[in-house]
Amino acid sequence: MGVTVIKRDxxxxxxxxxxxxxxxxxxxxxxxxxxxxxxTFAQTAxxxxxxxxxxxxxxxxxxxxxxxxARVRIEGTAPPGSGVLVVIxxxxxxxxxxxxxxxxxxWLTVDRIHVQHAPSVFLSFGSSALSSLLDRQGVEExxxxxxxxxxxxxVLCHCKCSLTNRAQQSGIHDTVPDPTYAHLLYADFLRLKQxxxxxxQLPGAxxxxxxxxxxxxxxxxxxxxxxxxxxxxxxVYACRGRRVIARSTTTLQxxxxxxxxxxxxxxxxxxxxxxxxxxxxxxxxGFLTDLLTSSLRRKRRAPKTTKMSQPGxxxxxxxxxxxxxxxxxxxxxxTQRLNAQEKTAGSYDDETLQRC
Amino acid sequence: MRILLPIAGISVHIWTVIGIGGVIGLLSGLLGIGGxxxxxPILMMIGVPPTVAxxxxxxxxxxxxxxxxxxxxxxxxxxxxxxxxLLCGGLTGSGxxxxxxxxxxxxxxxxxxxxxxxxxxLGLVGGFIVRDSWRKMRHGLMASPIHDGLxxxxxxxxxxxxxxxxxxxxxxxxxxxxxxxxxVGILTAIMGVAGGFVLVPMMVYLLRMPxxxxxxxSLFQALFTCAGATIMQAGSxxxxxxxxxxxxxxxxxxxxxxxxxxxRFLRGEQLMILLGALALAVMFKMVADRVQAPSVPIxxxxxVDFVQPVQHLALGFVFKLGR
Numbered sequence: 001m002g003v004t005v006i007k008r009d010x011x012x013x014x015x016x017x018x019x020x021x022x023x024x025x026x027x028x029x030x031x032x033x034x035x036x037x038x039x040t041f042a043q044t045a046x047x048x049x050x051x052x053x054x055x056x057x058x059x060x061x062x063x064x065x066x067x068x069x070a071r072v073r074i075e076g077t078a079p080p081g082s083g084v085l086v087v088i089x090x091x092x093x094x095x096x097x098x099x100x101x102x103x104x105x106x107w108l109t110v111d112r113i114h115v116q117h118a119p120s121v122f123l124s125f126g127s128s129a130l131s132s133l134l135d136r137q138g139v140e141e142x143x144x145x146x147x148x149x150x151x152x153x154x155v156l157c158h159c160k161c162s163l164t165n166r167a168q169q170s171g172i173h174d175t176v177p178d179p180t181y182a183h184l185l186y187a188d189f190l191r192l193k194q195x196x197x198x199x200x201q202l203p204g205a206x207x208x209x210x211x212x213x214x215x216x217x218x219x220x221x222x223x224x225x226x227x228x229x230x231x232x233x234x235x236v237y238a239c240r241g242r243r244v245i246a247r248s249t250t251t252l253q254x255x256x257x258x259x260x261x262x263x264x265x266x267x268x269x270x271x272x273x274x275x276x277x278x279x280x281x282x283x284x285x286g287f288l289t290d291l292l293t294s295s296l297r298r299k300r301r302a303p304k305t306t307k308m309s310q311p312g313x314x315x316x317x318x319x320x321x322x323x324x325x326x327x328x329x330x331x332x333x334x335t336q337r338l339n340a341q342e343k344t345a346g347s348y349d350d351e352t353l354q355r356c
Numbered sequence: 357m358r359i360l361l362p363i364a365g366i367s368v369h370i371w372t373v374i375g376i377g378g379v380i381g382l383l384s385g386l387l388g389i390g391g392x393x394x395x396x397p398i399l400m401m402i403g404v405p406p407t408v409a410x411x412x413x414x415x416x417x418x419x420x421x422x423x424x425x426x427x428x429x430x431x432x433x434x435x436x437x438x439x440x441x442l443l444c445g446g447l448t449g450s451g452x453x454x455x456x457x458x459x460x461x462x463x464x465x466x467x468x469x470x471x472x473x474x475x476x477x478l479g480l481v482g483g484f485i486v487r488d489s490w491r492k493m494r495h496g497l498m499a500s501p502i503h504d505g506l507x508x509x510x511x512x513x514x515x516x517x518x519x520x521x522x523x524x525x526x527x528x529x530x531x532x533x534x535x536x537x538x539x540v541g542i543l544t545a546i547m548g549v550a551g552g553f554v555l556v557p558m559m560v561y562l563l564r565m566p567x568x569x570x571x572x573x574s575l576f577q578a579l580f581t582c583a584g585a586t587i588m589q590a591g592s593x594x595x596x597x598x599x600x601x602x603x604x605x606x607x608x609x610x611x612x613x614x615x616x617x618x619x620r621f622l623r624g625e626q627l628m629i630l631l632g633a634l635a636l637a638v639m640f641k642m643v644a645d646r647v648q649a650p651s652v653p654i655x656x657x658x659x660v661d662f663v664q665p666v667q668h669l670a671l672g673f674v675f676k677l678g679r
Contacts, residue, residue: 065359065360067360069367097654098654099653099654100650101653105647106646106647107645107648107650107653188653192654226403228365229365256362263363263599264363267363271594275590275596276587278596278598279418279583279586282602283418283422285423286419286425286426286609287423289606289613290423291426293610294430
């Protein structure tokens with residue numbers, strides 16, 4: 001009995017040790033991410049301070065009927081000794097593209113691409129090169145260059161949807177491309193946006209002046225004419241020691257006013273009426289032009305018929321009546337006009353003949 | 357002077373847009389083509405978004421066609437009877453073509469088929485017209501065996517529903533122009549254009565209509581097709597820019613008038629040779645574009661489903677009549 005009890009106790013002890021070791025191992029594994037998180041938290045820079053809101057000139061860009069772009073000025077004060085980065089971003093939207101590929105000797109549309117969450121406009125202006133203002137980690141954290149914003153843009157491909165907008169919006173057949181192909185698609189999209197002028201980076205565009213209150217910054221640039229109406233976020237980052245130390249944001253509004261606003265509202269709210277009006281206006285324009293050109297042609301023809309008249313008609317002073325003009329006095333107005341032209345043409349011919 | 361296009365959302369030079377319209381209108385009045393296959397790419401070049409360019413171009417073609425129809429009507433160049441039959445055939449064919457296009461898209465090779473159809477059709481039509489017109493100009497009308505080709509075929513003259521078209525000076529079964537336009541409708545649905553450049557040669561060579569009457573009648577048909585497409589595009593997609601369309605229309609209506617007048621100074625063969633040369637030029641440009649590597653391989657989707665809205669409109673009318 002005693003031997004059996006000792007054996008049982010030994011087994012229990014062994015099992016107890018195993019459980020202790022297992023528990024310790026689990027605890028150690030669980031501690032790793034906690035410690036890592038703590039270490040990261042300890043390394044994370046303090047949240048950037050708030051800067052005074054930048055001043056926009058103008059705060060609202062009005063797109064009237066004769067809108068021809070605008071010159072925008074952004075100015076404000078940053079903490080002393082800091083570099084400044086100004087980033088302007090349009091609202092996110094979905095876009096659809098065809099992608100061409102080489103099939104034998106020719107380039108054909110081989111894929112259809114659906115780009116999600118792409119900002120309509122991305123403009124980045126710095127007081128110096130971005131790499132001298134911020135480290136890569138900071139650039140990616142605040143998404144301050146085109147490569148960084150690509151991380152939030154999703155590119156999907158092989159959308160076999162119909163080409164009408166309504167079907168595009170459904171996007172039901174989108175698939176995620178493999179990483180190599182996706183990399184290629186991102187690069188193509190970025191190149192297209194840069195080519196259009198909607199994505200731009202201009203280092204050295206922001207001018208800095210040291211003042212008693214801090215560093216005064218100013219930026220003046222031509223607003224892209226093709227940028228769509230909407231709200232644009234303007235973010236200003238003050239950087240020192242390759243880290244963001246302060247930031248502030250404001251909104252620049254691009255709004256349609258007057259006739260363009262009226263047309264855009266009507267097209268959106270009463271599309272069928274707008275479509276019918278567009279057709280009627282086009283038909284009216286067509287017939288009106290036809291009417292104008294035909295009446296012009298009739299007027300032009302009138303002197304041509306007078307050239308056929310006898311050149312020996314006596315010279316008639318303006319207002320003087322001839323026997324012929326007496327005959328036509330009772331005739332309708334167009335005929336009178338024609339006769340007057342005939343007389344003038346006749347007299348001109350006589351004068352020319354005399355000169356000859 | 358620049359002006360803001362409210363739907364396209366871009367600022368453009370007024371005179372540039374009017375000038376573009378003028379050139380397209382000139383070709384339209386002269387050759388009886390709607391100009392759709394030229395309008396969209398040219399408007400895209402000045403920065404108009406592709407879908408807006410295609411839909412607004414359609415609206416502008418309404419103006420060009422109405423101006424051209426009015427001018428040709430005065431010159432007695434519009435055969436309304438033939439025009440109505442062609443319109444019915446075209447709409448039915450386009451409805452059928454849209455279904456074929458849908459099937460091709462499901463197979464995933466629609467773009468390849470569309471591109472090849474464009475190149476082959478433009479090459480065939482352009483080559484045939486230039487060859488035939490050149491032969492006629494050099495050796496006189498008798499040189500062309502096609503001139504009385506369909507008349508010789510007895511089975512066509514024995515088709516039911518024979519009808520006189522006194523304006524065109526021809527007698528055909530109603531089924532013949534209907535069937536021809538049905539085929540053109542299928543092609544136009546696949547290619548996404550109104551199809552004047554296919555329709556005019558068909559009317560001249562197969563229906564034996566005089567070239568001037570074919571041009572006027574083609575414009576009459578384009579007027580209705582494009583009006584329907586504009587209303588449907590505005591209603592369904594809100595992509596018709598009226599300001600852009602009217603600016604293009606101002607240029608194109610004047611151009612169409614000049615073109616219609618100019619067409620009187622050219623013989624039928626000369627008109628056809630111009631149309632053939634234009635079709636061949638567009639074909640060579642397309643081939644060149646597809647052989648050269650593009651600077652940016654992706655581009656915004658340009659083609660708008662052009663005929664589908666017209667088909668819906670036609671079906672709507674039929675449905676209402678059926679009630």
